[in-house]
Amino acid sequence: MSSPMTPRGSLKTLCGWGRYPVQTCHVYCPRSESEIIQLLKSGLLLIARGNGRAYGDSALNREATLQMHHFNRLLGFNPRTGQLIAEAGVLLAEILEIFVPRGWFPLITPGTKFVTVGGMIAADVHGKNHHKEGSFVHSLDWLDLLTSEGQIYRCSPSENQDLFYWTVGGMGLTGVILRAAFRLRPIKTAWIRQTTRIAKHLDEVIDLFEAAQDVTYSVAWIDCLATGSRLGRSVLMLGEHATREELPAKYRQRPLWTPRRRKISIPVDFPNGALNALTVRAFNQLYFLNSQRKAGQSFVDWDTFFYPLDSLLGWNRIYGRRGFVQFQCVLPLSTAREGLLALLHCTSAAGAGSFLAVLKKLGDQQGYFSFPMAGYTLALDFPMSQRTLKVLDQLEEITLQYGGRFYLAKDSHLSPMRLRQSDARVETFVKVRNAQQWTVNFASEQSKRLCL
Amino acid sequence: MRAPVLILGATSDMGRAIAQRFAAEGYPIQLAARQVSRLEPDKADLEIRYGVPVSVHEFDVLAVETHASFIQQLPEQPAIVICVVGCMPDQKACEQELSLALEGMRTNYEGPAVILSLFANVFEQRGFGTLVGISSVAGERGRASNYFYGSAKAGFTAFLSGLRHRLAKSGVQVLTVLPGYVKTRMTEGMKLPSRLTAEPKEVANAIFTAIEKKKNVIYVRPIWRWIMVLIRWIPEPLFKRLSL
Numbered sequence: 001m002s003s004p005m006t007p008r009g010s011l012k013t014l015c016g017w018g019r020y021p022v023q024t025c026h027v028y029c030p031r032s033e034s035e036i037i038q039l040l041k042s043g044l045l046l047i048a049r050g051n052g053r054a055y056g057d058s059a060l061n062r063e064a065t066l067q068m069h070h071f072n073r074l075l076g077f078n079p080r081t082g083q084l085i086a087e088a089g090v091l092l093a094e095i096l097e098i099f100v101p102r103g104w105f106p107l108i109t110p111g112t113k114f115v116t117v118g119g120m121i122a123a124d125v126h127g128k129n130h131h132k133e134g135s136f137v138h139s140l141d142w143l144d145l146l147t148s149e150g151q152i153y154r155c156s157p158s159e160n161q162d163l164f165y166w167t168v169g170g171m172g173l174t175g176v177i178l179r180a181a182f183r184l185r186p187i188k189t190a191w192i193r194q195t196t197r198i199a200k201h202l203d204e205v206i207d208l209f210e211a212a213q214d215v216t217y218s219v220a221w222i223d224c225l226a227t228g229s230r231l232g233r234s235v236l237m238l239g240e241h242a243t244r245e246e247l248p249a250k251y252r253q254r255p256l257w258t259p260r261r262r263k264i265s266i267p268v269d270f271p272n273g274a275l276n277a278l279t280v281r282a283f284n285q286l287y288f289l290n291s292q293r294k295a296g297q298s299f300v301d302w303d304t305f306f307y308p309l310d311s312l313l314g315w316n317r318i319y320g321r322r323g324f325v326q327f328q329c330v331l332p333l334s335t336a337r338e339g340l341l342a343l344l345h346c347t348s349a350a351g352a353g354s355f356l357a358v359l360k361k362l363g364d365q366q367g368y369f370s371f372p373m374a375g376y377t378l379a380l381d382f383p384m385s386q387r388t389l390k391v392l393d394q395l396e397e398i399t400l401q402y403g404g405r406f407y408l409a410k411d412s413h414l415s416p417m418r419l420r421q422s423d424a425r426v427e428t429f430v431k432v433r434n435a436q437q438w439t440v441n442f443a444s445e446q447s448k449r450l451c452l
Numbered sequence: 453m454r455a456p457v458l459i460l461g462a463t464s465d466m467g468r469a470i471a472q473r474f475a476a477e478g479y480p481i482q483l484a485a486r487q488v489s490r491l492e493p494d495k496a497d498l499e500i501r502y503g504v505p506v507s508v509h510e511f512d513v514l515a516v517e518t519h520a521s522f523i524q525q526l527p528e529q530p531a532i533v534i535c536v537v538g539c540m541p542d543q544k545a546c547e548q549e550l551s552l553a554l555e556g557m558r559t560n561y562e563g564p565a566v567i568l569s570l571f572a573n574v575f576e577q578r579g580f581g582t583l584v585g586i587s588s589v590a591g592e593r594g595r596a597s598n599y600f601y602g603s604a605k606a607g608f609t610a611f612l613s614g615l616r617h618r619l620a621k622s623g624v625q626v627l628t629v630l631p632g633y634v635k636t637r638m639t640e641g642m643k644l645p646s647r648l649t650a651e652p653k654e655v656a657n658a659i660f661t662a663i664e665k666k667k668n669v670i671y672v673r674p675i676w677r678w679i680m681v682l683i684r685w686i687p688e689p690l691f692k693r694l695s696l
Binding site for chain 1: 465493494496500501637
């Protein structure tokens with residue numbers, strides 16, 4: 001077979017996980033570095049795409065979207081250090097399937113396992129342990145980046161340092177991430193010792209977060225339709241990797257084994273509007289009551305604890321064909337209480353509550369353009385509609401007012417103005433992009449919308 | 453330890469999928485391709501995922517004079533040889549530039565037939581083994597749109613059928629695989645009907661099962677058997693006037 005060939009592109013209709021916006025894109029599926037270099041040389045403006053789990057338009061580009069799924073090899077594993085070297089298109093789900101039974105777990109993991117290594121770096125994802133162990137960059141030893149001139153740079157905290165820190169959280173706008181080395185942590189069991197706490201209102205959940213500073217994993221589900229004195233009532237879940245001795249006897253024999261979770265596929269789109277204030281309120285009420293019953297300590301398998309929604313394959317379809325938008329912001333510690341109250345007031349007043357509302361304390365950040373900062377992050381999602389757009393506008397204004405910023409991996413709505421008002425780093429990022437000529441080759445529909 | 457599975461054309465999408473499938477079953481793997489350096493990442497991947505030994509070997513299907521020494525230098529004789537080598541040259545270009553056509557015919561027929569003939573002798577003598585050839589439904593009837601490719605695959609299919617006939621009593625299995633459309637680099641950018649198009653993984657699964665069940669000829673998606681019955685059955689005077 002003659003190679004290298006210029007990969008043939010084809011027109012495909014693509015979208016992010018939120019299924020809004022939908023865009024017809026020229027899609028290329030390169031199989032080698034030289035194929036990507038050829039595409040770069042032909043002057044295409046392109047963006048790399050992993051598993052398409054960014055919610056909005058981060059991994060779409062009409063001119064050229066590079067699907068990286070052929071870059072799916074594991075290249076090395078060091079059982080002494082836990083360092084795994086993997087190509088950018090490897091799915092986290094594959095890594096877990098292979099390494100959990102061998103006693104290893106990712107140091108940092110986002111809330112879905114259906115993401116690629118490249119995607120985790122580009123969004124510099126955070127997990128339930130961010131307050132303690134930081135975002136993905138903290139587990140990252142190095143990455144190989146293919147940049148505009150067709151050069152490949154090994155980037156790490158000590159080598160090509162600037163390129164490294166712009167690339168983590170850089171949303172694929174610095175080049176194409178080819179492969180990376182990152183660390184897994186040794187685990188004794190595949191189980192999490194979970195403590196569930198009920199908070200009657202927002203103040204209480206924040207107090208609980210502050211008191212749980214030393215706990216490795218923490219996250220709260222928040223009932224965003226509760227009003228009045230119950231505004232911000234939440235279920236806080238705290239977790240630690242369980243040791244073998246802690247496990248119930250029935251699991252102790254094979255501590256790295258967990259029963260297979262039942263997977264449910266959502267086979268069709270729900271009708272638009274199936275998720276409305278009524279059904280969401282009912283869901284939230286049930287969830288809350290159920291959690292109250294289960295409050296206290298329990299042992300939960302890793303899959304259920306870290307990836308609760310992944311067993312509902314295609315859950316994005318419950319929002320109907322129009323899709324949904326996710327809103328995620330972080331507010332600094334100093335204004336978090338007030339700001340969160342304002343955001344929740346706005347959401348519950350609009351009656352537009354999402355059945356997925358997540359609150360989490362974040363720690364400090366390293367990446368030059370990464371999302372997190374010390375404070376509290378709130379994530380909400382809404383079925384797409386005209387009314388939702390208005391609510392988003394209000395939520396964004398409130399975030400600005402309290403000095404917060406936005407998570408680009410979730411965004412499909414921000415304006416260039418608002419982004420700049422929220423984040424002084426944007427101007428620097430754009431300057432560097434221009435100076436380094438990254439703008440010549442790398443852009444997404446999101447970066448075009450936000451003038452990055 | 454089991455004897456290994458040798459994959460000729462291991463950098464292709466189908467070759468990679470087949471290697472994954474057999475490694476997952478615990479077979480040691482021998483990967484062979486022209487650019488041996490491109491096999492290193494796959495070697496690492498298979499070793500980490502499945503913990504099986506993997507070796508890489510340089511193999512040029514067109515350099516038929518090297519095939520005998522290729523077999524000799526293998527560290528261990530394989531239990532199963534799977535020949536995935538092939539290419540689809542552009543039909544229009546081939547009509548004008550016959551050297552292209554020739555290269556295509558040699559890649560799709562001559563080379564695979566030579567290497568499998570040599571393995572057949574080794575396997576016949578020791579009395580066991582499996583030879584797998586990936587041919588094509590395009591070899592079932594020549595068509596204007598790809599008859600250089602199709603005729604070479606027709607030759608290869610006939611070769612495999614003859615080889616199977618010869619080795620029937622020696623305990624050596626010969627499997628002909630007719631994949632139909634497959635989503636690979638070769639078909640990238642083509643508009644293919646999804647019901648007729650298999651993933652490389654499906655081809656790998658089909659091959660694995662067919663070897664276990666001692667099959668002779670398989671279509672990866674069963675519907676292709678009936679499509680090809682129809683296509684072969686169309687009378688020539690009518691066939692001439694169809695655009696296929």
